[in-house]
Amino acid sequence: MVDAAVRIADADGIDAVSMRRIAADLGCGTMSLYNYVPRKEDLYELMVDAASAEYVFPDRPSGDWRADMTDLAYQTRAIMYRHPWLSRVMTTAYGFSPNALRYLEWSLGCLTPLDVPAGLKMQLIAMVNGTVMATVRNEQAMAERARGLPWSEAEEQAVRGAYLMGQVASGRYPHLAALLAEAAAPADPEEIFALTLSRLLDSFTPTGPAGERGDAGERVTPA
Structure with missing residues (x-):
């Protein structure tokens, strides 16, 4: 079924x-x-769990928690693209089905080398998943919109770009003008995703002497 x-x-x-x-x-x-x-909600939960069975885990974590969490994020993104409906029904309420528990246990195992409280590890897992879901939803929405345009995406972007530059040239948006005057931000979706994920993981990386403590000797944990 x-x-x-x-x-x-x-x-x-x-x-x-x-x-x-x-x-x-x-x-x-x-x-x-x-x-x-x-109930249909029960069916959705079973469907999400079935999709979660597609994660491929090696025999043991690599010992590099950043690499392992990055791999999980990319696997999640690929699964959501194979099953575009996931972004519509995914919810944290579905976190205790068999394959969801398998995912959570593996994730926590990957984070064993990260010396932060268990609660922060759960926040990290949730934030990685949330980032992937938001990214995929946005990419899917953009793709769906592009399919409905009567002109090419390049033509659409050219018109929008011309409008934006005209507004910036008006002098009403000095901060935006200063931003656009700097080096261009990444535009490739793959590059944007990689950069976003890297910065998220950075925020959970303890800093200071020995990678664990700040100058005053106190434990440094992500905000």
Whole structure:
């Protein structure tokens, strides 16, 4: 049943998933499915858990927590692209299904070398996931919008760029003008994602002598 729901969502979007559609796919009665999954929300949770089974974990963490968390972030992004509907139904309420627990246990194992309190490790995991989800949602929205344009994306950007430069030239936005006068920010989505993820991980990296303490000797932890 869950496999059928995932197939339907992958092909036609999450709105196409219904008990009637799943029953037709499986060749069974619609009402019989409610004996197994009483609510659509329960089905969504099972679908998210099925997608979470696609993570590939080696036998043990590498010992480099940044590298391991980066790998997890890229795996999450790839899974969300294979299943575009995930960004619509993903929620922290689905954090205790079997494959979600497998993911959490692996993530915490990867963070063993990071000498910060357990609560901060959970914040790091949540923030990495949140960053990936926000990035994918934005990329998907941009792609969907581009498909509906009556002109090319390059033409669209040219018009918007000309408008922006005209506004900046008016003198009403001096701070924005100063920003644009500096080196151009990354425009490639892959480069932006890598930079965003790196800066997030930087914020959780203890600093100071021995990589752990500040000048006054106190523990330095992320804000």
